[in-house]
Amino acid sequence: EVQLVESGGGLVQPGGSLRLSCAASGFTFSSYWMHWVRQAPGKGLVWVSRINSDGSSTSYADSVKGRFTISRDNAKNSLYLQMDSLRAEDTAVYYCAAGNYCDYWGQGTLVAVSS
Amino acid sequence: QSVLTQPPSASGTPGQRVTISCSGTSSNIGTYAVTWYQHLPGAAPKLLIYTNNERPSGVPDRFSGSKSGTSGYLAISGLQSEDEADYYCAAWDNSLSGWVFGGGTKLTVL
Numbered sequence: 187e188v189q190l191v192e193s194g195g196g197l198v199q200p201g202g203s204l205r206l207s208c209a210a211s212g213f214t215f216s217s218y219w220m221h222w223v224r225q226a227p228g229k230g231l232v233w234v235s236r237i238n239s240d241g242s243s244t245s246y247a248d249s250v251k252g253r254f255t256i257s258r259d260n261a262k263n264s265l266y267l268q269m270d271s272l273r274a275e276d277t278a279v280y281y282c283a284a285g286n287y288c289d290y291w292g293q294g295t296l297v298a299v300s301s
Numbered sequence: 302q303s304v305l306t307q308p309p310s311a312s313g314t315p316g317q318r319v320t321i322s323c324s325g326t327s328s329n330i331g332t333y334a335v336t337w338y339q340h341l342p343g344a345a346p347k348l349l350i351y352t353n354n355e356r357p358s359g360v361p362d363r364f365s366g367s368k369s370g371t372s373g374y375l376a377i378s379g380l381q382s383e384d385e386a387d388y389y390c391a392a393w394d395n396s397l398s399g400w401v402f403g404g405g406t407k408l409t410v411l
Contacts, residue, residue, distance in 0.1 A: 230403070
């Protein structure tokens with residue numbers, strides 16, 4: 187059974203940093219592209235970033251470019267999102283998703299940016 | 302403001318057929334395939350349709366997708382109460398070099 191479990195969310199002050207993790211199991215993690223997608227309270231889904239299967243290629247939404255960094259450790263079946271210079275508008279549930287089409291999703295982890 | 306445009310709401314009665322539209326541009330849907338997701342409150346989003354009209358295993362054939370020009374469509378036939386959810390379309394956008402989502406459509410089963 188495919189499982190994606192996000193962790194690392196929490197309350198952080200504006201300008202602060204957080205590192206999200208996503209633990210994957212039940213599939214060959216090293217063969218899958220991975221994504222981060224977020225959903226602000228009461229709003230829709232917004233794509234944040236993606237990384238290819240070996241970690242050599244990444245893409246970011248303009249809203250997070252230069253502040254967020256996606257990475258992966260295929261030996262640990264884990265995906266990461268380093269979030270720096272956080273803003274109030276980054277407040278959202280962050281989901282990790284696996285596959286070219288975001289075939290599989292985790293339950294999400296909440297990030298709240300507030301003073 | 303989402304890059305892809307969906308109606309904010311749709312509704313139907315049990316057994317009915319409902320269609321949800323997703324309007325884009327030449328830089329996204331006009332060039333790339335449309336993907337659809339179902340999102341129930343408190344649950345993980347679920348892939349419903351990929352490559353315009355393909356269903357992952359386990360998705361009932363009541364769900365179908367299509368694309369015409371710069372618009373995609375999700376049709377749900379034989380509407381059931383458990384279909385009440387938010388539905389999102391998505392596509393790659395070559396101008397933004399990223400995935401773009403629609404704003405979501407809240408489907409109500411009356």
